Amino acid sequence: MFFTYLRRELRRRRKAALVVASGLALGIALVIVVNSASAGMQQAQGKVLESLYGLGTDMTVTKAAPPPSEGGRERPRFNFDAQDGDETQSSDVVMPQGFETLASSTVGKVADQTGVAGAVGGLSLSVLKVDGEFKPGEFAPRENTSGGGGGGGAGTGEVRGGGANFDVNSYTVYGTDTAHQDLGPLTSSKITDGRAFETTETDAKVAVVDSAYAKEKKYKVGSDVTIKGTKFEIVGIATADSGDASANLYIPLKQAQTLSDSKDKVTTVYVKADDSQQIAAVKSAVQKNIPGTTVTTSADLADRVSGSLSTASDLATSVGKWLSIAVLIAAFVVAGLLTMSAVTRRVQEFGTLKALGWKSGRVTRQVVGEAMVNGLVGGALGIAVGVAGAYVLTAVSPSLTAEVGSAAAGPGGGGGGMIRAGGPAGQAADKAIEIALTAPISAATIALAVGLAVTGGLIAGAFGGWRASRLRPADALRRVE
Template identity: 70%
Template sequence: MFLTYLRRELRRRRKAALVVASGLALGIALVIVVTSVSAGMTQAQGKVLQSLYGLGTDMTVTKAQTPPEEGSTAARPRFQFDAKGEGEEDSGTEQSSDMVLPQGFQTLDAATVAKVAGQDGVAQAVGGLSLQVMKVNGQFKRGEFKRVEGATPAKPGATAGGGTGSGDTGSGGTVEGGGADFDVNSFTVYGADVTRPKLGPLTTSKITSGRGFEAGETDAAVAVVDSAYATKNKLAVGSEITVKKTVFKVVGIATADSGDAAANVYVPLKQAQTLAETPDKITTVYVQAKDSQGLADVKQAIQKNVPDTTVTTSADLADTVSGSLSTAASLASTVGTWLSYAVLAAAFLVAGLLTSSAVSRRVREFGTLKALGWKSGRVTRQVVGEALVNGLIGGALGIGLGLGAAYLITAVSPTLTAQLAGGGGGLMRAAGPGGGAAMTRGARDAAGKALDVALTAPVSLATIGLAVGLAVLGGLVAGGFGGWRASRLRPADALRRVE
């Protein structure tokens, strides 16, 4: 009897059943889409953090930032070149100067690695040295003096330009041409501990040509170059890179797994320390915890026992991600979540009201059944059963719509940008070789890292289970409205409506 009434009611009230199922389907589909997009945001953010942290890295330890002293000029870079005296014929000789500075201008003692590795909860730790290299190449050219016809020759000992500082030499003539032409090339170098290749930024790249570092190359003049940088500068395995008169042989080309590489050039840690003139110094300690659930305790232990350091976990870094990825994640987690809840609540309410309204139109039917001996509980179960079937139909439709929308998002794969906040800016000063005129330019440390990531919308079994649960809940809510209304019917009231 239950199934008979169920089939008959669904066929007889197809429109009402379709409205109830459609409302529930819309709410359930929206929940699936928001949940899957949020999961995609988490995956995208993980790719961003992985490209900076390295595989297996749970946190980083760096030198605590100290405010610069008032009047300090240690933050402005300065390049100096040998001056050529008058009469020298090689004024057009090309000159070059390299500046190698630790990124962030804050370094730690290499012994910090052992201190960090000895803390409770730390599985392993490795140090690295991030450097910014600025190469300036160019030449000064002497101007040519041209005498004006009929002009009075300048007196012996008079300065060109009559002391005016312009190209006019008074009544004697003019100076044309000359000047300076310099090219500034900047790239990043990372000093890797070659004895621990499974931790650190280099692990986010895959060797696609040549080989990686070998354990015995702790002080070898070898380099692994990022593929994008190698293509731009026409480098290949066997090429050479010169930094501060040190020639490095390229032994491998590495391609980043996602986003940008951590550095343009990778060299052994000891070589990087020599280039920066910072022996036994590092900029970062990469830490892998024994238990990813205990990162807070590990962070607290390091901060307590290793003074003057800043500990950053992947969760801390996630808070600094900005750009369209952050905006989309915020929309998905706030607006999208609340919108899905609102639509779902409205769908439940509408389903309940429509079911209750349908019950009121079946007063004579249910009254007659009660007069024939049906108990109120049996009538209620019949109404709840019909509503539950409507809910399951809505759930099936909602799952189909949600899966289709998630598949469409994954197929389109819209590109989002993520900006990782960098360190503070500043000017640096450093002396170059020789004496004479100096060239000064501004620079910033760790200037933030921009990455492009493709958004996907993965649907997990948990999401499907949530959708089924919502469908059942929606049916029960609707059935609860209708069952409550049906349980209050009396046979006498029903018989009064018999025409």
């Protein structure tokens, strides 16, 4: 009897039911889109942070570089040998970039701290290459311009022509521990051609090159690249997941230390914690037991993300969520008022049913049942519209830019400025990283939508049930014509 009456009444009042369901659907769809977009922004932010320090890295240990006046690194100097004739000259300067170097033993000290699952050292280098040629001038004797017979003095004249033409090229090199490749910036790139480093190539003259840099320089697997007079064979080409690589070239750590005269030195220690809930405790332990170091966690980096990604994330968190809440509240209230209004228009019907013996509870359950069906229909429509909206957002994939503030100080460390998202150690920001926004829909989001649909139905039913419970059979009799 309950379901028969329910089906008949919903069919008879299709328009009113559709209005209530549509209002709930709008609010639920907005919640799905906002939650999915927020999840996509969190994933995008995660990609930015992963591009800085790689997958699986919970924190990094570094040491800020002091300014030159306090013993920091001096500006690079280029020296060329004087040679006769048209001679090509070339000079490379390889130096650690971003941070002051740490002793390699620091890696072991960090790994021994309670709560640390693994620690790997890396050396980030900046290479400045100057090459070109000097062209000496030619001596030309002075012409005798006097009218007398006396010419110019012996050896008089001037040097004409000559000069220099030099090109400056800079790129980044990352020294990776080939025996432990599970942490560090290279983990955020995938080998798309050739192979990765082998664990035995701890001191081999091999290199992996970023795909964008390889395209620019026309490098291929098997090509040679020369760094400070040392030839490295390219064994693999890597493509960064985030679109912006951590370095242009990757070489074994020992080779990087040799090229930069940084024996047994690293610039960054990449740390993975045993438990993500204990990251703060591990950070405190490292700072306490290894003085003079700076520990940066993923949460610290997230606070420094700026650009359109940060702006959009803030809007989704503040404006978007509050807007969806406001729309939901409005939809619930409207659904309740419409249900109560429908009950008022059905006073003769319910009064007659009560006169025939229906209890107030039975009438209330009938109204609540109808409201629950409206809520579930609205939830289904809302989920369909919300999923479609999230799919469209993912298909369009609007690009967002992100920059990350540097935690380093002093020269090379950014001095509190910006570093390019993708630099493992505080590079100067020459461009912002672009991330394609997606809107993934999780099971939790769908469950939330179903819960909202049920809640909306209960609220509407509560309004209508309260009104129905107050009806009396005498009201129906007075209105009968």
